[in-house]
Amino acid sequence: xNSIIFFFSVLGVFNGILLCTYLLIFSxxxxxxxxxxGSLILALTTRIGKSIALYFNPDIHESIKQLGLSxxxxxxxLLYFYIKSVLSDIKAIPKSWKYILTGLFLTIIIVGLLRxxxxxxxxxxxxxxxxxxxxxxxxILMAGTLIFPEVTKLFRKNQKLRSTEKWLIIVxxxxxxxxxxxxxxxxxxxxAYYITGPLVFSLFLYLVAYGFFNQRQFKKxxxxxxxxxxxxxxxxxxxxxxLAGLDELxxxxxxxxxxxxxxxxxxxxxxxxxxxxxxLLNDNMGKSFKTFINENRIEAACDLLLNSEELxxxxxxxxxGFKSKSTFxxxxxxxxxxxxxxYKNQQIL
Numbered sequence: 001x002n003s004i005i006f007f008f009s010v011l012g013v014f015n016g017i018l019l020c021t022y023l024l025i026f027s028x029x030x031x032x033x034x035x036x037x038g039s040l041i042l043a044l045t046t047r048i049g050k051s052i053a054l055y056f057n058p059d060i061h062e063s064i065k066q067l068g069l070s071x072x073x074x075x076x077x078l079l080y081f082y083i084k085s086v087l088s089d090i091k092a093i094p095k096s097w098k099y100i101l102t103g104l105f106l107t108i109i110i111v112g113l114l115r116x117x118x119x120x121x122x123x124x125x126x127x128x129x130x131x132x133x134x135x136x137x138x139x140i141l142m143a144g145t146l147i148f149p150e151v152t153k154l155f156r157k158n159q160k161l162r163s164t165e166k167w168l169i170i171v172x173x174x175x176x177x178x179x180x181x182x183x184x185x186x187x188x189x190x191x192a193y194y195i196t197g198p199l200v201f202s203l204f205l206y207l208v209a210y211g212f213f214n215q216r217q218f219k220k221x222x223x224x225x226x227x228x229x230x231x232x233x234x235x236x237x238x239x240x241x242x243l244a245g246l247d248e249l250x251x252x253x254x255x256x257x258x259x260x261x262x263x264x265x266x267x268x269x270x271x272x273x274x275x276x277x278x279x280l281l282n283d284n285m286g287k288s289f290k291t292f293i294n295e296n297r298i299e300a301a302c303d304l305l306l307n308s309e310e311l312x313x314x315x316x317x318x319x320x321g322f323k324s325k326s327t328f329x330x331x332x333x334x335x336x337x338x339x340x341x342x343y344k345n346q347q348i349l
Contacts, residue, residue: 006052006056009048009052009202010052011202012048012201012202012205013045013048013049013052015202015205016041016042016044016045016048016201016205017045019038019041019205019208020038020039020041020042020045021038022038023035023037023038023041024038024039024042031091032085032090032091032092032093033082033085033086036078036081036082036085037082037171037208039074039078040074040075040078040079040082041205041208042071043071043072043074043075043078044071044075044175044178044201045201046067046068046071047068047069047071047072047075047182048178048201049068050064050065050067050068050069050071051068051182053068054068061118062116062117062118062121063116063117063118065117065124066112066116066117066118066124069117069124069128069129069132070108070112070132072132072133072135072136073104073107073108073132073135073136074101074104075136075139075175075179076135076136076137076138076139076140076142076143077100077101077104077135077139078139079139079140079143079171079172079175080139080142080143080146081093081097082171083143083146083147083168083171083172084143084146086164086168087146087150087168104135111128115128129186133182133183133186136179137179137183140175140176140179143172143175144172147168147169147172150165150168150169151169153165170207170208171208174200174203174204174207174208175204177200177204178200178201178204181200233283234276234279234280234283234284239280239283239284242270242272242276242277242280243280243284243285245270246266246270246280249266249269249270250296253269254300255269255293256293256294256296256297256300256320256321257297257300257319257320257321258321259321259322259323261293261321263277263278263289266289277289293321294331294335295335297320297321297322297331298320298331298332298335298336300319300320301316301317301319301320301328301332301340302336302343304316304319304320305340305343305344305347306344306347313325313328313329313340313341314328316328316340317329328340
């Protein structure tokens with residue numbers, strides 16, 4: 001069993017060396033995200049290599065232990081910088097990032113020279129490793145704040161994850177899994193967790209390599225499927241004018257009352273294309289045309305519930321544009337999170 005674990009662990013380190021070498025040296029695209037990803041894999045590979053050596057040979061030289069622990073301090077920050085650079089399309093490394101990485105590098109060098117592992121093992125195992133892991137954890141948490149909004153798209157019906165966003169989630173979760181194995185080992189759990197990190201790293205590398213070398217193909221498919229209008233943002237001033245015109249249609253013409261109201265017909269009223277209207281709603285209001293219309297129908301229904309004694313609930317639904325009582329009740333509860341009856345009773349009380 002140990003021989004199998006050793007084989008897959010060493011294979012991961014070997015593949016890590018190949019991948020980071022390609023990204024940092026041989027890749028034709030010397031763009032910032034690629035360089036940061038290569039640096040991240042280099043730091044992970046160094047840390048994993050030290051773990052494998054220590055697990056299978058507890059008597060390894062202290063300099064290897066020091067090198068492996070030193071590499072950890074860069075993993076969290078590099079993960080954050082990589083995800084940030086992709087999501088924000090950053091072309092050149094910001095000065096603040098340079099200062100952080102330089103500061104970490106100088107810190108680890110100075111501490112390593114003044115307190116080398118072979119002379120101060122207690123210092124490294126009791127103090128340095130805790131500080132290094134804190135930096136690692138902070139980087140993961142900060143990267144998590146960037147990834148969380150992308151993850152929430154999985155639970156929204158009108159939003160889909162792009163291939164790039166899926167890729168970043170995989171990279172982030174892979175790092176979380178690797179870090180978790182080492183954190184559990186650090187806090188005195190089974191040494192099985194310690195070797196789990198290298199095994200997870202091996203799997204993680206295959207996913208990273210597959211995703212990285214297929215990114216171009218993914219982007220081509222997305223570009224082919226994406227409507228042309230999405231490549232052009234509506235100018236802010238134009239968007240304000242269009243939203244004002246849409247608001248006027250709601251107030252004066254009450255377009256939501258039309259049970260057959262269509263995106264195309266409303267776009268014609270605003271003298272724009274249906275694609276532009278859809279983009280206007282998505283970019284500026286974060287909702288689809290159907291959601292926009294239904295929300296206005298429900299607001300009108302709420303007014304009638306409080307001010308019209310003649311109409312039944314079913315009649316109110318028809319009045320504001322719904323085709324059936326069941327659709328009205330379902331949409332009302334979805335938007336208001338209560339039924340029309342509950343809403344009316346709450347307002348009366």
